[in-house]
Amino acid sequence: MKTKARSSIIFIVTVILIATFALVGAKGLVIGGYKIKSFEELITKGLDLQGGVSVLLEIVEEEVKPDELERTKELLSMRVNKIGVSETVVTTEGDRRIRIDIPGMYDFQGIVETLSKTGKLVFKDPEGNELLTGNDISKATTQFDEYNKPVIGLEMNEEGRKKFADATTKFVGKKISIYMDDELLTDPTVNEPITQGQAVITGNRSIEDARRIAGIINAGALPLEVSTATVRTVGPQLGANAFPNAVKAGLIGIALIFVFMIIYYRIPGILASLALTLYVILVLLAFAYIGVTMTLPGIAGLLLTIGMAVDANVLIFERIKEELSTGKSVRSSVDAGFNRALSSIMDSNITTIIAGVVLYFLGSGAVKGFALTLIIGIVLSMFTAIVVTKFLVHTALNMGIINKPELFGVKRG
Structure with a gap:
């Protein structure tokens, strides 16, 4: 009885904490004059989500040393920040190109002129x-x-x-x-x-x-002469419409996943939905901490990782159902299910991480954003599936709320 009561308290506290973090992350919070920002305020939005100017500069010289390219990037970053621009993203593309994304700025002629001067x-x-x-x-x-x-x-x-x-x-x-x-x-x-x-x-x-x-x-000054390769302007209205639509699509997708998990796996599906909620919170916190610039491809990468996280839970629960169908007890089936699903989860996720790393280092612009969100999401999805879902399922077992095979959707004759 002590174990059941302690597990019940732990489970209730866990649910309350996850719900609180989700609410604060979505709406923000003000405590005694101190404001905790929502995820929308914390995460930097890219050009396609808020509008702005994207300038691609190309080095005139054919042979460019990596250290010269890096110094040029640093100097250009200083210049664009001197304009008074915040949330600017300056990245190198290939061996001779530097992309500068400037959200919220639309006077591209003045920006290009500022970026092209020699400096002193x-x-x-x-x-x-x-x-x-x-x-x-x-x-x-x-x-x-x-x-x-x-x-x-x-x-x-x-x-x-x-x-x-x-x-x-x-x-x-x-x-x-x-x-x-x-x-x-x-x-x-x-x-x-x-x-x-x-x-x-x-x-x-x-x-x-x-x-x-x-x-x-x-x-001293720009070590390399640069020329403007392309300039792309995204209007403020287009960007303003893109973000809420992307968020709405993401929320609908996540809600449908939760409904499927609950209908098909019942109580374990509820536990998986809790773990997935925590997963989304952790991913968004990681994006805010690392300084990821969220773009539409980045949101696509996030939703893909949510699908991978669901896939990991499906593998675990299907393994548990297979063990239950052989006549094993619920507890031994749960332990065996997690252990046997681990190799499949690791294999599928590690190959995806490798693909993400290749995309990040060989890709450019939006491809890099997609790859970064994909890598972060996959790593955290493995954590939530292997650690958080396992913790919730074992806690529920100790509470006695999933102690029958029928609660996993398995009927025994």
Whole structure:
């Protein structure tokens, strides 16, 4: 009786938590002045869901080094963010192309003009006067100091060494700021005069941050000449209509799946529906945390993974029914069903993940979005099917609410 009561409490608490998370995720919540955003507010929507401009830039040079392409992408990202654009997505496509998706912006002529200019790197004193330019820097490197903190090493050329020596001698205890296209990169404080043409910039938040700044300093300006390959504009009305229609289609599809599972598998179908609800919550949380930009192909990938999650539950329940039909007890049939279905679930999902990885690395644009949502969804669907559904079924067994074969749709003579 203690086990039954404890399992009942655990089951009720689990259902309440899943329902609460689903409600908060759908509607958001305000507690004492603190707002918990809904999934619609948290997840970045792509151009096809809110409208905007997509610019595809192509490198003019035939031979492009990967590090040059990456630096060009970083500089273009800085430029487009200087325009005041949020939720911008800058990605590389192939070896010579960079795509910039700018939701909510429709003045593509001004954007293309801003992206195509050469750019300028300058060092400024506290009054904003120019001290050095990118032409005075020999190279910038990422290093670690004695405390294992990331720093940026600077080396000046002959002309830059003299300028930097004069500047650091004059501004000891003050800041020298480094700008790219009037966008502040970093503003380190001068601790002592630097006369040998080598300096170290400390205070970087992470090694990735240090690498990014060092790459931009190395570039000085756009390291590669770019030209506009294509410009695509999605109107705000089209985008505004696409998102609610996509959400509506997704909700109808999920509801139909739940109805099928409940009618065909009865109480286990209800448990699977609970697990699938948690699955959708986890997937959307992962999208928000990772910063996935949701597009129509991405929604298609999400719905596909929901189908894969349902498929995993169907495999499990069919295995359980096969075990029950041989005369085994419900508990032993459940254990055997999960164990025997595991290999089939792993095989089908791992092959899909491999396909998703290939699509992500070889694809571009919307294909990448589809692949990313597919990979995240498949991994989480395996977790919910193997762990969450199993937990719910065993809890229900301990409660005594699925202790008969008939409750799984199996009739014994």
